Amino acid sequence: MALTVWDYLPVIFSGITNTLILTLAGVGLGFALGIPMAFAEVLGPRPVQLAIRWVGRVIRGIPLLVLLFIIFFGFPNIGITLPPIPSAILAIGIRSAAYQAQLFRGAVEGVGYGQLEAALSIGLTRWGAFRHVILPQALRLAIPGWVNEFTIVLKDTSLAYAIGVTEVFTQAVHVAQVILDYLTPLLVVAAIYFTITFTASRLAESVYRRVSVPGLGGGAAL
Amino acid sequence: MTVVLKVEDLWKSYKKNEVLRGVTFSVNEGETKVIIGPSGTGKSTLLRCINLLVRPDKGRIFLDGEEITRPGINEARVRSRIGFVFQHFNLFLHLTALENVMLGLTKVKGMPKEKAEEAAKKALLSVGITEDLWHKYPAQLSGGQKQRVAIARAIAMNPRLILFDEPTSALDPELIGEVLKVMEKLAKEGMTMLVVTHEIGFAMKVADEVMFMDGGRIIERGPPQEVILRPKNERTRRFLSRIWELYDLGVRG
Numbered sequence: 001m002a003l004t005v006w007d008y009l010p011v012i013f014s015g016i017t018n019t020l021i022l023t024l025a026g027v028g029l030g031f032a033l034g035i036p037m038a039f040a041e042v043l044g045p046r047p048v049q050l051a052i053r054w055v056g057r058v059i060r061g062i063p064l065l066v067l068l069f070i071i072f073f074g075f076p077n078i079g080i081t082l083p084p085i086p087s088a089i090l091a092i093g094i095r096s097a098a099y100q101a102q103l104f105r106g107a108v109e110g111v112g113y114g115q116l117e118a119a120l121s122i123g124l125t126r127w128g129a130f131r132h133v134i135l136p137q138a139l140r141l142a143i144p145g146w147v148n149e150f151t152i153v154l155k156d157t158s159l160a161y162a163i164g165v166t167e168v169f170t171q172a173v174h175v176a177q178v179i180l181d182y183l184t185p186l187l188v189v190a191a192i193y194f195t196i197t198f199t200a201s202r203l204a205e206s207v208y209r210r211v212s213v214p215g216l217g218g219g220a221a222l
Numbered sequence: 223m224t225v226v227l228k229v230e231d232l233w234k235s236y237k238k239n240e241v242l243r244g245v246t247f248s249v250n251e252g253e254t255k256v257i258i259g260p261s262g263t264g265k266s267t268l269l270r271c272i273n274l275l276v277r278p279d280k281g282r283i284f285l286d287g288e289e290i291t292r293p294g295i296n297e298a299r300v301r302s303r304i305g306f307v308f309q310h311f312n313l314f315l316h317l318t319a320l321e322n323v324m325l326g327l328t329k330v331k332g333m334p335k336e337k338a339e340e341a342a343k344k345a346l347l348s349v350g351i352t353e354d355l356w357h358k359y360p361a362q363l364s365g366g367q368k369q370r371v372a373i374a375r376a377i378a379m380n381p382r383l384i385l386f387d388e389p390t391s392a393l394d395p396e397l398i399g400e401v402l403k404v405m406e407k408l409a410k411e412g413m414t415m416l417v418v419t420h421e422i423g424f425a426m427k428v429a430d431e432v433m434f435m436d437g438g439r440i441i442e443r444g445p446p447q448e449v450i451l452r453p454k455n456e457r458t459r460r461f462l463s464r465i466w467e468l469y470d471l472g473v474r475g
Contacts, residue, residue, distance in 0.1 A: 118312035121273055122326035122379060123302025132329055136316045213316050215361020 015168035022157040030096025038104035059098035088160035107138035224251040232281035243438035256425040259435035305376030305384035313360040345378035366397030
């Protein structure tokens, strides 16, 4: 009796760990870089604003696959050799940073100049005003967009297949090649992506409700 | 008499639009000065220059004798000594009334939380914001309550001077009184205040001096009885007659 996809399910599932690692590390790196980028782009000195804006533009203008190949196959030329997983995290993280910077910049601008003026007028520094007044409001405003970014990153981790990372999509393709059936394993992997996305959205929605403050965009559906 | 604020020949323009054209005046300790005048004549810009939110092109500003317009000044430190009350309140939307007042105390003055809370409660009570409102968010307060919280936020920092930028212009008419009453009390207690307002009644009652601004200059100044009831300048007269028509206060001298 020929083996079916069900016999190989554990193989596909074994890729979930790497998918989650790529997603969380990528989004995390994107957040860590995106927040200061957003701050600099809105409140930094003019030349810094321009520099950050252009860095973002360039990165957003490059396909993730190209970025991935530049880092994995190209960087060794300049003496930087990274294994597949760190390469993928770096590419995904940098790309996500460029988008998250946009997302948070929009949210920061959405908080409004009046809040910044008030924060400065009680004697906070620009960073203090950002940290204690602008950011807490901007993060709340950014949650729906941020969940969207998270799901995009999750799905884009499948591109790491191209540099040989054994994430969930890679595993599904390998199984498909063995059982000579592409449809079922790929439907399985599609279901896995959907389940993670759906769970993350529900989770974010409950966080959103928990941190929502009257009058600050609380309660809206994602 | 101690001079708290001195503004010396202040100029500011945005592109070709000259907003301030040589403004000079000073405010003594405990005085309340009121600035009136049509919109777009630089009143707001003047206040924003004083707490360094806007950089003047020319001219100097002194706070307690120290030039605060000189390059390299610690802007945050200067601002912590000058209160600012905005037309649209600008309460921190993610913080409760109490937290709004506490933020400057803990993050700017470095007070421990318990002490800041105590000082904040005292400031809130002094503007008539009672315990039932302390844990409400700005969106849950009326306009008058918001503005009184904003005044408490300024008072709590124990500033040398409070600037008011049309503090009642965004309020429903029935809420204006409660805010003006708080400001009047503050003036009586000896706070130094510079108030931009259209509330002629408040100016009459509280102001030590009224300054009429038009076209980026102070074109008339003096005791309220003089400037408001017997304006000498033609433009002051025209502006005030429009205000009188609007309010019809019936106390014209």
